[in-house]
Amino acid sequence: MNIGIVGLGLIGGSLGLDLRQVGFKVLGVSRHQHTCELAIARGVADDASVAFSLLAAADIVFICTPIASIVPTVKIIIPHLSPATILTDVGSVKTPVVEAITPIWSNFVGGHPMAGTTQSGIDAAQRQLFAGRPYVLTPVASTLPASLQTLCEIARSLQARVYHCSPSDHDRAVALISHLPVMVSASLIDACMVDPAVLKLVQQLASSGFRDTSRVGGGNPELGLMMAQYNRPELLRSLHNYRHSLDQMISHIQQEDWTALARILQQTQLARSQFTDFE
Numbered sequence: 001m002n003i004g005i006v007g008l009g010l011i012g013g014s015l016g017l018d019l020r021q022v023g024f025k026v027l028g029v030s031r032h033q034h035t036c037e038l039a040i041a042r043g044v045a046d047d048a049s050v051a052f053s054l055l056a057a058a059d060i061v062f063i064c065t066p067i068a069s070i071v072p073t074v075k076i077i078i079p080h081l082s083p084a085t086i087l088t089d090v091g092s093v094k095t096p097v098v099e100a101i102t103p104i105w106s107n108f109v110g111g112h113p114m115a116g117t118t119q120s121g122i123d124a125a126q127r128q129l130f131a132g133r134p135y136v137l138t139p140v141a142s143t144l145p146a147s148l149q150t151l152c153e154i155a156r157s158l159q160a161r162v163y164h165c166s167p168s169d170h171d172r173a174v175a176l177i178s179h180l181p182v183m184v185s186a187s188l189i190d191a192c193m194v195d196p197a198v199l200k201l202v203q204q205l206a207s208s209g210f211r212d213t214s215r216v217g218g219g220n221p222e223l224g225l226m227m228a229q230y231n232r233p234e235l236l237r238s239l240h241n242y243r244h245s246l247d248q249m250i251s252h253i254q255q256e257d258w259t260a261l262a263r264i265l266q267q268t269q270l271a272r273s274q275f276t277d278f279e
């Protein structure tokens, strides 16, 4: 089976490395010729080009461009695809992508491999990026069951944990566990810079706790901006909920209600273990 990948960066490049490893032929398309040459040299793709015509031989195409380019890219590649091609994407927000593509390519299944690093571009591509990570597929009523099944099997071949949900549930969930943390972490860094009298000392004393809590807020600004622009209603909902939690904490501390504060901290200590597999 031939797999086309459009956008040979961190996600597209990492997909190419693993898909070739498990036996697929990978046809890569990217914006820059240099990236295509690197893709072949590094084993990301069997063949790569800036020309979308390469995708004519693909059975499945993964769109791995930045979110803003996903829908425009699909519109450009459609004339080059064979009618049976399964199209999927890897964008971090699903509702606007699925709503725009489903009417123009019925054999489309939205997807989101939930793995990444702070790096970007083909130099950041790595093997096994998706192993043990969630890979969410977001079928809608018109999704062909066979196409969904094919993509499930491909995601499992990457050793990912595959989940299905609606595009809107996906966006609501990732607002809470991915997009809200970026905004909270960025606000934390911002808040630590308000007191010039101790700024230097604050920077010198920052250690592992600050490293962990500031990591996602200190990442690529373009990604954070795209989360806010493309998942705006759900991000706002989660920010309002978060502000409510903060207000409660402020109130307990102002009133020296240590019992109430302790109750919250005990609940969050217990709750955290149910969210994650990262320890």
Ligand code: NAP
Binding pocket: 006, 007, 008, 009, 010, 011, 012, 029, 030, 031, 032, 033, 035, 036, 064, 065, 066, 067, 069, 073, 090, 091, 092, 093, 112, 113, 114, 115, 116, 117, 119, 120, 121, 122
């Ligand atoms: P990235 O490293 O910047 O890679 C995107 C690549 O796409 C660029 O390197 C660029 O390659 C190419 N490109 C850009 N515009 C293009 C276009 N119009 N046509 C063809 N190629 C184009 O970004 P990424 O982190 O892999 O993210 C890609 C997608 O994955 C996004 O939709 C994002 O939401 C999603 N995602 C990201 C993460 C994460 O943590 N980073 C996690 C899950 C999902 P050239 O060198 O050729 O310009």
